[in-house]
Amino acid sequence: SDYNQAEKYADLAVKANRYNARALVNKGNCLFLCEEYERAKELFLEAIGVEADCVEAIYNLGLVNKSIERYHEALQAFEKLNSILPKHPDVLYQLGDLCHRIGHPSKAVEWFSLLVSPKTRPTDPEILARLGQLFASMDDEAQAYHYYMEAYRYWPTNLDVIAYLGVHFVKQEAYENAIQFFERAAQIEGGNSRWRLMVASCYRRMGHNEQALKIYEDIHRESPDD
Known part of the structure; x- marks a missing residue:
């Protein structure tokens, strides 16, 4: 298979030159795909030892630590990468996601x-929705509403976003606005x-x-067991 060939050549490259960061990273990637995380991690660390600012080795070291839930170690890798590649979108995402996972919502924000x-x-609607979720977890309803509305603008079919906005308007007693969102959700998920x-x-x-x-009767007629 293509994978077996890739692994074979990765092994040959490492044997030919143990001080080639690219070869070490490629072998680490093969192990990562096989879910041999600890061995992959060793190779990524070895690649960084050979080439301290090897971007792919640092990024994949972060990913492998994240896969084995060593979130603080993963965070260190991505923070180092952010110093090499400031504000790179993929790195910013990983930093935000890790801070969220370890319970630092304000830093994730x-x-x-x-x-x-x-x-x-x-x-990016997924990130806008994540920001809404984070602000909601910190009881900042104004900012949560702002980001969920922005997410809805670009992602009007996401049920989590729609549900939040509907419930938000119920809390505000703005029932007509809430109805618009719940009806939208009913269109998307008609069977529920x-x-x-x-x-x-x-x-x-x-x-x-x-x-x-009338709505209660319609629901009962369609699903008498509910």
Whole structure:
């Protein structure tokens, strides 16, 4: 197979020159793909020993540490890489993601904010949604709402984003706005009665009991066991 050939040549290259960082990285990549993480890590570290600023070795060292949940070690690798390649989008993403994983939401916000800055990826909906999630976890509803709305603008089919915005408007007692989002979710996920139940709940809270009752009856007729 192509993989076996790649592994064979990677072995030959390392044997030919143990002080070739590229050869060490290629062999490490083969081991990484086989999920032999500790051995891959040794080769990436060896490559860095040969060539201290070998970008691929540092990046893959970060990834392998992340794969075995050594998040602090992974963070060190990506921080080093950020000093070599300042504000590279892939590195910023890894730094933000790792800070989120180790429970440093404010630091994660810093990295992800750099990632959606005007000169980087200002319209990346996944990162905008992550920022919304992080601000919500820090009880900053205004910023959470801002980023979830931005995410919705570029990703209007994501149910997590839509659900957050719908619930946000329910909390604000802006039920007509909430209904728009829950109806949108019902269009996307038609088989799930949850969204129409949310719409009915909004109508009930607005005092529109007939409209709420009609939705409840429609749901019961379609799914009598629910």
